Amino acid sequence: DVTTIPSLRDLAVDVAKRIPNHVEEEVEAGRKALYDTWAHTSPGKDDQPDMKIPSGNSDQAGFLTFAGVPVIDFKMMNATRNLYPLYHSLFETPFVNEHLYDKPDFAMHSNIGRYWAELARTLADSPVLPLNVTRMASEIAGYAIDLKKALDEIPENPNLIEAKQQTVLLGKAADKFLNHSQRFAQHAHHVEKAKHQKKLRGVNERIMMTERCFVNPRGAPDSPANRHVLYAVSDKNKYAGRTMPTVYDAIDEYNETADKKKAGRKVAEQISIIYHSVHCAINTLKHFF
DSSP: OEEEOGGGHHHHHHHHHHSBOOOHHHHHTTOOBHHHHHHHHSBOSTTSBOEEOOOTTSTTHHHHHTTOOOOEEEOOOOTTOSSOTTTTSTTOOHHHIIIIISTTTTHHHHHHHHHHHHHHHHHHHOSSOOOOHHHHHHHHHHHHHHHHHHHHTSOOOGGGHHHHHHHHHHHHHHHHHHHHHHHHHHHHHHHHHHTOHHHHHHHHHHHHHHHHTTBOTTOBTTBTTOOBSSEEEOSSOTTSEEESHHHHHHHHHHHHOSOHHHHHHHHHHHHHHHHHHHHHHHHHHHTTO
């Protein structure tokens, strides 16, 4: 099971394909790589296993939600239940793990350890940081479409006109971001092949700056520690990861309050913050062209 943000999904998949599977039952079933087991037990969209956004209770949440540092959380799980019966009990001993749960010879521990090491090696050794800004841009374009659908489901009200206008602008900006990210990816590929160190450093700096474009220094309303505008903790559920939580929390507030004018203005404001973040990302990438 992997939870991460879109820009790290391709790295998570590529590394899993390199790790040989040490679980005998999986190998006998024809799933020879760690990726094969992952794809079999957690099918997702776009020919990739399912990868959700990190939740608010994960240890690394602060790095993402406050500092805007891309994070990834991964673990081996029982496909039929979230927790195994002896979890955090006195009976959870090394002997039980080795001979009942994690056989042979701590195979799952071996899988996850090798996966962690290969992730670290890839991040350290790759000339260009393996953060896929094109996938990020593509996902944001999808978020804009989903947001438009969510607003269209609300009964017509003049207090939502501005929010809907902001959503249209966000969709156009997301498409522009996608276009620039694709051109940037081609440029990064050429720079990597040429092994031009100064230009490589510039490429990597822009990748990191693009990620930080989505950090709002003011933070979310009533929650200054939640600064990531795309992936943060929702006021409604502290344990679940949510996309654009400040926007959807504002929509929930709009639906629940009697003061539609004030609430509608808040929805528009939160969408505009993401719109400006996307424009920051566009300007960060387009300097190459």
